[in-house]
Amino acid sequence: MKNQLAGKAAFFKVSIVSFVIALIAFQSTDANAQTKYELNEGWKCAPIGSVKQSGTELSTPAVSTQAWLPAVVPGTVLTTLIADKKVPDPFFGMNNQKIPDIYKTGRDYYTYWFVKDFTEAQPKTGDQVYLNFRGVNYSCDVFLNGHKLTNKPHTGMFLRQSYNITKWIAKNGSNRVAVIVYPPDVVGNPNGGQGGDGTIARNVGIQYTAGWDWIQPIRDRNTGIWDKVTIEKTGGVRIKDPHIITLVPGVRQSDGPQQPAIIKVSATLENATGQPITGELRYNLDGNAVSKKVTLKANSSLDVQLNDLSLKNPKLWWPNGYGQQHLYPMHLQFVTGANKISDQHDIKVGVRQITTEWNTKTESRQININGQKIFIKGGNWIVSDELLRFSDMRYDAEVRFHHDMNLNLIRVWGGALIERPEFYEACDKYGMLVFQDMWGSGDCNGRWTDPMKLDDQWTRRKYPDDHGLYLRSIEDQVKLIRNYPSLAIWCGGNEITPPEDILVALRDTIMPKLDNTRWLIPYSNSEEMSRNVMGGNGDGPYGIQPLSTFWAHKTYPFNSEVGSVGVSDYESLKRFIPTQNMVLPEYDAATGKTKTDSVWDYHKYIGYDDFINKYGKPKNVQDFATKAQLVNYDQYRALMEGFSSHMWDWYTGTIIWKTQNPWTAMRGQMYDYYLDPNACLYGLHSGSEPLHIMYDPTDGMVMVANNTFKTHSNMLLVAKAYDMDGKERILSQVFSDVTPSTTKRYFSVKEEIAKLAKDKGAFLSLQLFDKDKKAITENIYWIADADGEYSGLQKMHQANLTASAKYLSNNKVEVTLTNASNGPLAFFNRLSLVDSETKQRVLPVFYSDNYVSVLPGEEKKVVIDYNSATDKNNLVISLGGWNVAEKTIQINK
Known part of the structure; x- marks a missing residue:
């Protein structure tokens, strides 16, 4: 709640200029009628078998819930049981097997009552109060202050609920809501299949809860009030389901002046009172005011389409890598004839248009x-x-x-x-x-x-x-x-x-x-x-x-x-694998199968075959x-x-299948469940660059991929090789230019790199420099020897890599890595922001790059961005690489 209020405060601060402009057209208004807040603390719960009272009784203060469990809402029955330490953490080791599965216990075992007391005064005449549920799994009945709000059980994990509770608000302002939540109608047999025996799909709900090849079954099948519960206060008229459409005709560039875009806005208005109400549906966007006067009959709803806005010189929204993500604040309001805001929606509008076409070549x-x-x-x-x-x-x-x-x-x-x-x-x-x-x-x-x-x-x-x-x-x-x-x-x-x-x-x-x-x-x-x-x-x-x-x-x-694949590093593995289960997988080349520890297997490890052994058999x-x-x-x-x-x-x-895991699985992830990134993320960070220089291992071709709308010209492309001792050899360099949205091939280094790598392997460095001789991008490959092994890496000398760190701002650190010119490449260095007291990594943290390699005589800078309450005085940088000893770097204030 606190974070959301802070976010709204920032939103209104950004929007102050537009709001002032809007005042010219709309004059001043009374906004007291419109408020929304979450019911996200203070819930209690109990299993159905332990509760004797009816819902109408439970939703009155006469029934004590003091002995009930504190409940997690939004959450599920299982998240509550975990939080209350009634079951172990299912993400650690084999703990999930210790939790009873609903298929064996029956649905009543995970059928729970949830109760919440809250304060809300009776509204002024004509004002309305709504109780909203954004998601309950799977069905429920809802009671408030001794009244049943549902005519029949509300069913459907993804169907929102909204109840007008104006007439049921307690005179003294002390209210209680009681909800009985039933599990999915069909819970499915978690027999090890994809979605178990498949019958979980008979519900309109989540299928993975019965297990998949990347996840174990969730024992309660996510039963609970799993999404937000809110109290919403409006005037007599409520805005429902606004719809914003933006049309951006033509072919646009990501910067520079723009031709107009069209903004189309509509909404459903609902009059919950017994009297007709006249007012205006209106909004302001970038200083442009649009409105329409409407009259709503008593106890009715009306779909309203506002006149289109032609937005001049719009700031457009673009996908990552192609341009900025501009978002316009829009305040959509219904204002009554008495100049009172009855309801308001704050919407961030991204102006863009999506189209598709069939590419006949592909x-x-x-x-x-x-x-x-x-x-x-x-x-x-x-x-x-x-x-x-x-x-x-x-x-x-x-x-x-x-x-x-x-x-x-x-x-x-x-x-x-x-x-x-x-x-x-x-x-x-x-x-x-x-x-x-x-x-x-x-x-x-x-x-x-x-x-x-x-x-x-x-x-x-x-x-x-x-x-x-x-x-x-x-x-x-x-x-x-x-x-x-x-x-x-x-x-x-x-x-x-x-x-x-x-x-x-x-x-x-x-x-x-x-x-x-x-x-x-x-x-x-x-x-x-x-x-x-x-x-x-x-x-x-x-x-x-x-x-x-x-x-x-x-x-x-x-x-x-x-x-x-996607196994994270050792620090990550320690978070969920017991010490006794830290057992190396054993790959059998003859059968092509891998023998794994039971915990690794339970957490869905898939093998690396003999790829890891090429770097030397793990110790x-x-x-x-x-x-x-x-x-x-x-x-x-x-x-x-x-x-x-x-x-x-x-x-x-x-x-990519897939980039993240919703639990402590050991496959298909660029960062672990605890938000700690691994090298998959930075391999993608390199390979997916908008402007990227790269090497085709099949024919040795050096090429540049340009995933931007701009031509990049007058660049110097440099290809160099380094042996294991750091000796440099220039393979080729050429001036280059690349047109938008294309990949351009330049030359092959296949023969040269094969000769250099034959005995011990080699490094291939590809760089692009701009006209000021500044490196635009760099890509370093490690090339195997003639036998496909990384024999030279296994015998590399230590690099003389020095490092320093300083704060750029309150939550931003710059690390400078410098490699001596008379030694080997400093290979594959992992940086971590660490709490010096706990010795644990601070999470989450965002690195401009990681697992970085530094050429002899060169320097690299890595910017670390974090949002943590950790005392700055307790933060240090941990650094270690393939041929760089682990060290701790103090951060200069």
């Missing part, structure tokens, strides 16, 4: 923003936390990591949920387009035959059981998030369409009416998105790959899922995790480089 669809084609570099997302413990801070940090990977899209996978508004706020801020799946997956919903599933394919193809609830929920969720500029694509489901009647309703009715400016594709690897002429499911490959695969193996032209888990980072970096850099090398030729985009 045989896939391409996405255009503001008329410019965008090469999609994306990551697949599940949820922020499998137990639905969402927060603005965590959303912001996770989306920022995707921004720092130089990605421009996040796909929200269909076995999870339609993401929360706070997620979209972060995506708007960081320029991440969103590919939003609806609820469904080929694994549960019948695309394939599957012996783990209870029902046959034809039966599963009809899931969920209640199609009407599904469609009502979709309509509601579309209204919830349609105003966010980052939302780019609606998708019917993961690797399968919803049932035909649902798909037809989405395509022909719901989307044309509610959100007709975005691309709707029937399923995630649809032929409408990417022509699949290679067979298979239309995505992949998965798992660890030879680097050449990403460059030379042509896959699907808009690939919705392609991925690799222990710490050594294994360190070498895994080299593989991680190489895998994800090559993945994005390989796709970029064929942009607009083979591909219009690719989306």
